[in-house]
């Protein structure tokens with residue numbers, strides 16, 4: 226079912242390595258401006274842009290949120306995830322496309338490979354993970370499919386259209402960070418069924434589902450996780466591989482924006498039956 230919001234809005238959360246995505250999209254966008262959204266969890270600064278699309282009439286409004294902050298670098302454990310997702314909800318975005326740099330838990334995954342994960346394991350231990358801390362009813366959202374299937378399919382089709390090879394499934398394990406994992410932790414993650422490891426995108430996916438906002442993730446394998454093929458991860462390696470993967474990532478996101486359609490989706494009904502909405 227097509228929804229009625231025209232022009233509609235899309236959120237992009239960008240992670241390590243493509244914080245300057247807005248500048249790179251500048252040619253296709255106009256009216257680029259800073260926006261500050263106030264939420265009950267704090268203020269969030271984003272970039273707003275209008276994007277003309279060749280395939281469809283009208284414009285799409287894009288809100289770009291650098292996950293680690295505008296002009297700074299917040300470590301993953303200090304990111305205000307609730308404020309970020311609440312801001313996207315307040316902006317009434319139809320969905321969120323996020324990027325992430327990840328470590329490979331298997332030697333079969335090659336460096337620079339694009340992965341669109343379909344599962345996650347939340348390995349974090351010290352983050353707020355719900356909007357429903359104080360609620361009159363118990364809320365237990367369904368995360369059987371933690372990433373939006375509709376947006377995953379869009380990302381995969383966009384990658385194919387852009388001529389970028391992408392792996393269509395994968396289990397993302399989210400660690401607290403900011404340190405990298407030990408070799409023993411990586412071994413345990415692999416045994417648990419993980420394919421890639423990062424520090425942010427499980428928290429966002431869970432909160433987005435509670436906020437009834439579609440969310441999907443496009444990952445770049447930037448390094449082998451600790452101990453895989455004898456690896457010792459380094460931030461400089463991550464940044465350099467992301468720099469090299471930038472064009473591929475940009476092409477996938479630009480094509481996704483071009484082909485994005487606003488649809489109803491099960492993610493938007495995750496609270497049906499509870500009689501409450503996420504407080505934003």
Ligand SMILES: [Zn+2]
Nearest residue numbers: 373439490492
């Ligand atoms: Zn969805």
